[in-house]
Amino acid sequence: MKVRFSFIYIFLFTTLIFSSCGSDDAEPELNLNGRGDLVFYFDNTVGNELLALNNTTYKNSSGESFRVTGLSYYVSNFKLQRKDGGEYVIPQDSSYFLINAADKNSYEVRLENVPVGDYSGVSFVLGVDSARTVSSLEKRKGVLDIAAGQPGASMYSDANDGYTFLKLEGTSVSAASGKFEYQIKGFGGATARTVNNIKTINIPFTGTIASVTTTKSPEAHLLINILKIFDGSTRISIAGLPQAITPELTAPLASNYTTMFTLDHIHPTSSAH
Amino acid sequence: MLKTVKSIRDIIQQKFLVVPVLVLLTGAMWLMIMVGACTSEETVDPENKTPTPLAWRKPANFPDPVYDLNKNPLTVEGVELGKFLFYDGLLSRTNVIGCGTCHQQQSAFTHHGHELSHGVDDQLGKRNTPSIQNMAWNPLFFWDGGVRDMDFVPFNPIENPVEMGETVNHVLEKLRLTPDKSAKIPVDYPKMFKAAFGTPEITTERMMKAISQFMTTMVSAESRYDKFAIGDVTALSAQEKEGLILFRKNCSSCHEGELFTNYSFRNNGLAPLKYEDLGRFDVTRRESDRNLFKVPSLRNVSFTAPYMHDGRYKTLGEVLEHYTDKVVSSPTLDPAFIQSGGKTGLNLTDDEKESIIAFLRTLSDDNFIKNNAFSDPGIGNAF
Numbered sequence: 059m060k061v062r063f064s065f066i067y068i069f070l071f072t073t074l075i076f077s078s079c080g081s082d083d084a085e086p087e088l089n090l091n092g093r094g095d096l097v098f099y100f101d102n103t104v105g106n107e108l109l110a111l112n113n114t115t116y117k118n119s120s121g122e123s124f125r126v127t128g129l130s131y132y133v134s135n136f137k138l139q140r141k142d143g144g145e146y147v148i149p150q151d152s153s154y155f156l157i158n159a160a161d162k163n164s165y166e167v168r169l170e171n172v173p174v175g176d177y178s179g180v181s182f183v184l185g186v187d188s189a190r191t192v193s194s195l196e197k198r199k200g201v202l203d204i205a206a207g208q209p210g211a212s213m214y215s216d217a218n219d220g221y222t223f224l225k226l227e228g229t230s231v232s233a234a235s236g237k238f239e240y241q242i243k244g245f246g247g248a249t250a251r252t253v254n255n256i257k258t259i260n261i262p263f264t265g266t267i268a269s270v271t272t273t274k275s276p277e278a279h280l281l282i283n284i285l286k287i288f289d290g291s292t293r294i295s296i297a298g299l300p301q302a303i304t305p306e307l308t309a310p311l312a313s314n315y316t317t318m319f320t321l322d323h324i325h326p327t328s329s330a331h
Numbered sequence: 332m333l334k335t336v337k338s339i340r341d342i343i344q345q346k347f348l349v350v351p352v353l354v355l356l357t358g359a360m361w362l363m364i365m366v367g368a369c370t371s372e373e374t375v376d377p378e379n380k381t382p383t384p385l386a387w388r389k390p391a392n393f394p395d396p397v398y399d400l401n402k403n404p405l406t407v408e409g410v411e412l413g414k415f416l417f418y419d420g421l422l423s424r425t426n427v428i429g430c431g432t433c434h435q436q437q438s439a440f441t442h443h444g445h446e447l448s449h450g451v452d453d454q455l456g457k458r459n460t461p462s463i464q465n466m467a468w469n470p471l472f473f474w475d476g477g478v479r480d481m482d483f484v485p486f487n488p489i490e491n492p493v494e495m496g497e498t499v500n501h502v503l504e505k506l507r508l509t510p511d512k513s514a515k516i517p518v519d520y521p522k523m524f525k526a527a528f529g530t531p532e533i534t535t536e537r538m539m540k541a542i543s544q545f546m547t548t549m550v551s552a553e554s555r556y557d558k559f560a561i562g563d564v565t566a567l568s569a570q571e572k573e574g575l576i577l578f579r580k581n582c583s584s585c586h587e588g589e590l591f592t593n594y595s596f597r598n599n600g601l602a603p604l605k606y607e608d609l610g611r612f613d614v615t616r617r618e619s620d621r622n623l624f625k626v627p628s629l630r631n632v633s634f635t636a637p638y639m640h641d642g643r644y645k646t647l648g649e650v651l652e653h654y655t656d657k658v659v660s661s662p663t664l665d666p667a668f669i670q671s672g673g674k675t676g677l678n679l680t681d682d683e684k685e686s687i688i689a690f691l692r693t694l695s696d697d698n699f700i701k702n703n704a705f706s707d708p709g710i711g712n713a714f
Binding site for chain 1: 482540
């Protein structure tokens with residue numbers, strides 16, 4: 059009995075050391091209460107066509123021809139609506155994503171460790187919330203790194219304008235310079251008040267559900283129609299607004315773009331496209 | 332990890348059934364191995380020294396700093412890394428322009444003789460290089476206050492197309508590829524990052540924090556005025572004391588306190604130039620901020636010529652003459668420059684102006700501009 063006690067003692071002690079030693083490996087929950095992934099795939103479109111950068115000419119509702127040379131936008135602060143009425147909020151630090159039309163890998167937003175269950179909708183912020191925008195460098199990892207973005211295409215501007223929520227750049231004969239550039243931003247300002255262009259997008263999974271299990275990660279396929287940026291509550295023409303990079307100037311674009319997301323379908327399991 | 336523990340348990344259990352004494356021995360052995368495995372990375376490897384904390388002291392006559400040192404504790408290795416990054420041309424697109432190229436120590440980290448400074452490809456900036464000193468007290472940075480956290484300051488000059496013309500991303504990539512054997516001094520940045528932060532990983536956060544650490548140490552508080560301020564009444568001459576009294580009466584509503592600025596934004600009545608610089612308006616887009624610029628500290632002002640956001644005045648005499656005779660009225664002109672009769676500017680005699688200038692020269696800190704701790708370690712380019 060005494061020996062058995064020593065053995066247990068040693069075993070517990072070794073386990074203790076092991077767990078303290080390995081705490082950096084971050085295995086907080088071993089999916090014991092049933093968790094899985096829910097994936098969103100952001101497919102950028104222009105009207106009914108998939109967006110192709112650089113070489114395809116499109117037309118907006120003002121009848122202006124244009125080509126797109128760059129499109130990137132943040133989606134953050136994901137919340138999932140449960141079919142039974144509850145809500146699951148993705149942990150803040152894992153809830154920032156940057157979609158870049160030039161990088162297919164960025165189209166997939168994988169929400170990890172979501173509790174098993176049936177989900178009936180999603181909401182997210184198009185852009186970056188104000189709290190994170192004024193936070194210190196330690197809170198700006200990954201896509202929030204102020205150096206994030208391709209060379210010359212950084213999404214961070216400065217303390218008062220914060221991050222660009224959505225950047226759309228292209229060419230058009232309707233613009234005097236031949237180019238148009240929209241950097242939709244504005245979180246309310248840090249040192250001086252600006253327009254607040256933070257928009258929350260709500261997408262109900264009408265007529266369908268996303269069932270997360272420990273083995274199946276459903277994938278919701280979203281279509282993002284960038285024509286809506288020109289055509290929502292205010293019709294924007296490239297000739298009239300070839301460049302808008304301040305919160306004030308981009309406010310009508312931000313009002314328009316809340317309508318550009320629609321749910322296309324949900325795969326029961328995530329797979330190739 | 333858990334799998335390993337299970338197998339240990341299996342081993343121990345088997346032994347337990349056979350020879351109980353062996354159980355204890357095996358357990359103890361495992362314990363030792365595991366404790367060793369756990370700590371060896373920190374203690375055994377001589378390459379893995381923890382960074383040496385650096386004590387930082389607030390000058391006796393200064394207020395508390397704004398920068399949160401708890402989030403970025405100074406270390407000897409962190410400050411050293413920050414100094415190398417500060418002077419290294421790698422931070423620019425052409426690998427030539429470092430921070431120290433325009434922020435030169437002998438001019439209290441401004442660009443002497445340059446109204447505006449030249450960046451990559453000799454392009455001219457639009458504003459006079461501000462001094463880098465006492466940064467930890469600064470609530471807002473740059474002439475227009477566009478940045479409010481010191482850790483974000485280097486981002487602006489690095490990504491400004493006419494200053495360093497680079498991207499922070501690319502700077503990080505270049506730093507990761509060091510040492511470059513063809514460099515004047517082949518600095519091994521992964522090694523320096525490891526010394527400063529424990530691992531050789533080079534990230535935005537670490538790079539910015541190292542530069543902030545160095546800039547935090549760049550404190551100027553050893554001028555003759557400071558000796559006077561902490562009790563040595565003989566440190567200033569009669570004329571300088573007279574100048575101090577006049578300064579407090581006429582200038583200290585903006586150049587306030589021991590840092591000689593209240594960090595506010597003001598329009599001090601400079602006549603418009605061909606290219607209008609909107610100043611603070613660029614950041615806030617408020618009409619009331621049109622042509623406002625940050626009140627600069629006057630510490631080391633005798634070293635930091637030329638003066639004003641556009642470097643238009645070469646001497647302190649010209650600056651004082653501006654305030655008495657050249658203040659131009661405009662909708663945002665600071666009320667401090669509007670007299671009761673509607674005349675603009677300050678009322679000062681020539682003698683009074685001379686006394687004020689004599690006082691301003693007592694803000695010179697020779698130790699600050701000569702201290703080797705802040706000097707180029709041999710990697711910089713100054714033009």
